[in-house]
Amino acid sequence: MKVQGRMFIWLAVFILVMAIVYGVWSKEPAGTTALFLAFGLSIMIGYYLAFTARRVDVGAQDNKDADVADDAGELGFFSPHSWQPLSLGIGGAMAFLGVVFGWWLLFFSAPIIMVGLFGWVFEYYRGENANQ
Known part of the structure; x- marks a missing residue:
């Protein structure tokens, strides 16, 4: 770093x-x-x-003497089944289209973005993935 x-x-x-x-x-x-x-x-x-x-x-x-293999291993946890980035992408695309076609489109895209963001943040706090 x-x-x-x-x-x-x-x-x-x-x-x-x-x-x-x-x-x-x-x-x-x-x-x-x-x-x-x-x-x-x-x-x-x-x-x-x-x-x-x-x-x-x-x-x-x-480390200047390190090999590529020295940095191998687990890099972190990445959710393999999350649908939230898709909803954020759709909401973000609609929001940018709102700039082009009219600001009224933001009224439809903002709730999609909020639901996607809320779902992504609290994805592992509810349901079968809840941390015990």
């Missing part, structure tokens, strides 16, 4: 320099604002990764 944190922090520094250069040369507010926002997002991700790297064990990616 240390490597990824450093990468994002250096990316943030590069984006900041480019935002300043772009803002001075172009005097265009939309692109300059987007670059400064990209700087903010990169610095947040880099800080989070660098801060988290101090609290976790050293991973194989932080």
Whole structure:
């Protein structure tokens, strides 16, 4: 995680320099604002990764002498049967179509997004998958 944190922090520094250069040369507010926002997002991700790297064990990616096989193993739990991403995808697609065809479509997409989000968050708190 240390490597990824450093990468994002250096990316943030590069984006900041480019935002300043772009803002001075172009005097265009939309692109300059987007670059400064990209700087903010990169610095947040880099800080989070660098801060988290101090609290976790050293991973194989932080060891220069590590092999690919050193990073093998279980990476986490991924739900194999969840239908919630499908409902979130349909609701998100409808929401973006609402921007194109009319804001009234958001009244139909917002409940689909909320049901999908609620179902995904509480998927393992009810039914046969409830944690005991």
